[in-house]
Each structure stands twice: as structure tokens, then as C-alpha cells.
Amino acid sequence: MAVSLTPDELLRRVEGDVRRAIRRGRNGLRYAAGTDRPKVGLTPKDVVWRRDKAEVWRYRSEGRTGSVPPVRSDRPAPVRVRYAPPVLVVHSLVSRSYVLDLHPRNSAVRFLLGAGLDVMLLDWGVADAVEAENTLETYADGYLPAAIDAAREAAGTDDVTLLGYCFGGVLSLLGVARHPDLPVRNLAVMATPVDYSGMRALTGLIREGRLDPDELVDETGNVPPEAIENAFRLLRPTGDLASYATLWQNLWNDEYVEGYQAMAQWTRDHVPFPGATFRQTVEQLVRDNALVDGTLRLGGRTVDLGAITVPFLNVMAEYDHIVPIDAAQPLTALVGSEDVTELRLKAGHVGLVASRTAAKVTLPQIAGWIAGHSGRVEG
Amino acid sequence: MAGRPPLWRRAFDAVEKPLGDALASGARSGAFADVLAIAVRVNRRAQREVERRTRRALHLVNLPAATDVRRLSQQVTDLQRQVRSLERELQAATDRKPRKPPARR
Numbered sequence: 001m002a003v004s005l006t007p008d009e010l011l012r013r014v015e016g017d018v019r020r021a022i023r024r025g026r027n028g029l030r031y032a033a034g035t036d037r038p039k040v041g042l043t044p045k046d047v048v049w050r051r052d053k054a055e056v057w058r059y060r061s062e063g064r065t066g067s068v069p070p071v072r073s074d075r076p077a078p079v080r081v082r083y084a085p086p087v088l089v090v091h092s093l094v095s096r097s098y099v100l101d102l103h104p105r106n107s108a109v110r111f112l113l114g115a116g117l118d119v120m121l122l123d124w125g126v127a128d129a130v131e132a133e134n135t136l137e138t139y140a141d142g143y144l145p146a147a148i149d150a151a152r153e154a155a156g157t158d159d160v161t162l163l164g165y166c167f168g169g170v171l172s173l174l175g176v177a178r179h180p181d182l183p184v185r186n187l188a189v190m191a192t193p194v195d196y197s198g199m200r201a202l203t204g205l206i207r208e209g210r211l212d213p214d215e216l217v218d219e220t221g222n223v224p225p226e227a228i229e230n231a232f233r234l235l236r237p238t239g240d241l242a243s244y245a246t247l248w249q250n251l252w253n254d255e256y257v258e259g260y261q262a263m264a265q266w267t268r269d270h271v272p273f274p275g276a277t278f279r280q281t282v283e284q285l286v287r288d289n290a291l292v293d294g295t296l297r298l299g300g301r302t303v304d305l306g307a308i309t310v311p312f313l314n315v316m317a318e319y320d321h322i323v324p325i326d327a328a329q330p331l332t333a334l335v336g337s338e339d340v341t342e343l344r345l346k347a348g349h350v351g352l353v354a355s356r357t358a359a360k361v362t363l364p365q366i367a368g369w370i371a372g373h374s375g376r377v378e379g
Numbered sequence: 380m381a382g383r384p385p386l387w388r389r390a391f392d393a394v395e396k397p398l399g400d401a402l403a404s405g406a407r408s409g410a411f412a413d414v415l416a417i418a419v420r421v422n423r424r425a426q427r428e429v430e431r432r433t434r435r436a437l438h439l440v441n442l443p444a445a446t447d448v449r450r451l452s453q454q455v456t457d458l459q460r461q462v463r464s465l466e467r468e469l470q471a472a473t474d475r476k477p478r479k480p481p482a483r484r
Contacts, residue, residue: 052463129456130463201407208409210416215423219449234406238399245391249384 020252027257031247038262041098043109045121049150053125054143056088056150059101059109061118082116083374085157085185088148089121090168093139094228094273096266097123099354100165103262105255108353108363115367117374118155122147122168126271132221134274136281137299140174145182148175152183159183161370165190165353166323170285173305173331178298180307186373187337188313188366191323191349194291194305194334198326201235203286213275213282222272229270235321263354292330306336311373313341315366320349341369 005013030036049056061081089109091097100121101109112119122144127134151160162184164172169192176184193199196207205211218224233239243264250256280298290296296303312335316328325344332342345352345362352362384392405411434444 129452130459132456133460201403204407205412205415208412210412211419215419235403236399237402237406238395242391242395242399245388245395249388 023254024252027251027254031251031257031261036261038103038258038265040103040262040265041101042104043101043107043113048120048154049147051143051146053127053131054147055123055125056147056154057121057123058086058151058154059113059119059121061113080116081118082377083371084118084155084377085160085374086118086120086151086155087112087163087370088151088160089119090144090162090164090172091121091123092165092167093124093127093171093277094167094225094270096269096271097121099266099350102266102354103259106259106262106354106356106359108358111359111363112367112370115364115371117367117370120151120154120160124271127222127274128272129220129222131272132217132275135276135298136171136174139171139277140178141299144171144175145179148182148184159185161186161188161374163188163190163366163370164192166192166349168192170194170291173291173308173335174298174303176310177303177305177307178301180309184310186311186313186370187308187335188315188370189331190315190352190366191317191320191328192314192331193323193327194331195327195329196286196289196291198324198328198330199286199322202231202322205231206282207286209287213279217275217278218272220272221275223275223278225270225272228273229268232267232322263350266354267350292334294334305331305334308335309337311339311341312337313343313366313369315343315345315352315362317347317349317352317362318344319347319351322349339373343369 044060045057046060047055048058089097089100091100101107104110109119109121124139124143148160148162152158160183162172162176164170164187169189172187172189173192173194176182176187196203200207206213206216216223216227236242243260247257247260250260284290284296288295291303291305294302294304294306314328314332316325317323318325320328329342332340343362343365345357345365347355347357347362351357383389430445434446437444
């Protein structure tokens, strides 16, 4: 098909191409030089609780401890807290929690604040040799109940809404199942694996006993971050190449490059997984599939997910290659709650919380469910 | 802008997608898992062997080796754990202790 252009149109097109080429060159040089490291986790927050390396952060909302400045954000500044109880986000043990507050324009935390929720985050810090003996009980019976108490106290409420992400969801489930009297009004989990037979791609090497958990543990007693990264990389061996191709395609776009750098930093920024928790995870959750079979024993007691009776939300990502739907879906039938909601969202594992889809599709539905199961704050 | 991707990108996708799927499927196979398990073991054994030899050499000239540092580091870790445990006990004791009523004047 022949396309005829007027001289003006041709000039405009050439100008546009030159401008793009200049931006592409500038961004490419900056990226290659590594001089423009993205700033992550920018939403202002206060530490309201600390035990060992675990901390609870409370993000600032208008009318509380100061307003959230609209730093380079095209999102409206968060509004006043309109709902109670606070939402305590429980993060995973293998990755950095700043994925939830990656960038002012791509922040699940800012979104939830903007929806009028009082947002807190339980961050586990970076495990070292001291944490190597931490077991699932350490988290479910020790840190989690204490963090919930601290969150309640900070917000002046009787209870909290727990929102667990990935392995943080598993810890939340274990905490609430083992302590049904915990002051938790609602429990929501995102991309949380319970049926480990549905995660064969990630767990194949250890599930069938080709490797023992101890063979993956380093001299600190923990699973090193490189092992975790390599396991994820094997799920999509050409994933890095594809993402570089997308970067090249969008190198002229400052906003894209900024977001890409933040995400790339996060995907190479895993933390050690405590060895004792890893052993329990492999032996009981992966090999015995004990969460689904109802045979998981912690601290001499069997964990019954049926003991969870609070309103429950199970969020799954349809394109999740780390925790596929098959691994997350059975959870809906395992909890004992009468008020159970299941959300299948068209996103990937990380895309659930950090992507354009997250802001448009996933987070509004999650925030909506939480708001609908919370009380209105007067004033 | 959701236009059609450039030609190079379409060509890349045409190769990357099937290649990626084939590699991912290979990475999930039992044979690959066997090879990986052997590689992990060989790597650990090689590391241990290198450590053993360098330790001997370093000790000959009275220098500490990685294993010595590791041993010390383990002792510090044990101490940190004991401090944590004491902190917990102290906190629990403080929480249990009944508060004194204010002194009457």
C-alpha cells in the first residue's frame, strides 16, 4: 500500500524520530552506566514496631502523621483514612517488600492509601545466620501475633485486616489457623500457594528428592538469594532476553525506563530464606503437600485451615508462572469461613501488585473487598 | 501507544516464544533435574576440596582460613541468639510484673 505524505507530515515524522533517537541514546547510556539508580519505597512511613529484624511500617495518610507528598506522581495524593481496621500487609520471606511500593506511579501501597485504607506492612528484613533457625512457628506464633498487636495499638483499633502476599500469605494462614482468637477481622491472601503439587516447575528438584534441602543451604544456614533467583529464572529461561527486548523497544520512553529499572532492581534483589523454615517447607509443604492433606504439624499440633472462620479473600493471578492457579485455588475450599470470595485476575505473580494492570484491575478489586468488609471512619 | 510492534520485535518474538517454551519444558524434565543435582553436588565438593587445601596452606603460615572465620562467626551468631532469648525473657518478665500503685503522700 503506497502512503503519501505531505512535506509537513514528513518533517514532523522525521523530527519525532530524531527526538526519540536522542532520548533512546541518552537513556541507553544512563542505563549502561548505571548512574540512574531508581529510588524505591518512597511512600513516607513510620516504624511502629520492631523485633529482631522484623518491622511494622505504617504509611502516612492525610490527617494522621503528615500527608503523602505527591512526589513526581501522576496519581492523586492519598485521601484521609476512611476505613478501619488497618490493613496489615504480610510480605514474603524471599523477596524485598519494596515491590509493593516500587515507584510513585506504580505502588500498591499508595493505591491502598488512596482508597482510604490505613496501610501497614510487616517487613521481615534480611535474614542472616541468626535467623537460620527460625521455623514456621517462629513466624506464625511469634512475630505475626506480636505485629498484629502492634498494628492494632498504633491504629487504636480492636482488630486488623491481614493481607498476605505469596509466602506471606502462607504465614498469615498459619498464624490465623493456629490462633483463631487472633484479632483479625478479615484475611486476604494474594498468589498464595497451598497445593504444592501444582508448583512442579519450581519444586521439581526438591520434591522428588533429587536434592535435599541441606544441599541448598549455605554456610550461614540459609538458602542464598542466588539459588532463589536461579530457580525463578529456570521457570522462564528466556525471560531476561524478552525483557531486554522490551526495554530496547521502549528505551525512548523515560517513564518506561524508570519503571523498568525499579522492577529489574527488585527481581535481582532477593533475600536469604531462613534454613529451618526452608526445611519445613520442603519436607511438609512440598513433599507431603501437608496443607492440602490437612497433615501439617507445627509445634506438635496439626494445622487445620478449617479453623479460619473470618471473612476470607483468595486472590489468584491467571498468568502466574510462580504460583499457578492450580497451586492457589484449592485454598478457597480449605478455609472454614462462610464469607469466602475468590478473585481470578488477569495478571502475573508480580503484576498483581506492581503493574499498570494492578492499578486498573487487581488493586481496585482487592481494595474494594477490604473496604466492603471494613467499617467507615467518622470525620 | 498500542500500535503494531516493529518488524525486529515480531521476528524476535517468533523465535523467543517457541525457544523459551522448549527451554522451560527442558528445565522441567527429570534429566535436567538430575544433571542440576549432580552439578550442585560437584560444585559443593569442589568448594570443600579447595577450602581444605587452602586452609592447610594458610595454617602453615599461621593465617586464618575461611573455616576459622566461619567458626568465629558461628560463635557470634550463638551469642546473638542468646541475647535475643534473654531479651524475650526479660520482656515477658516485665509484662508479668504487676505495676506498683503510686505511693501515697
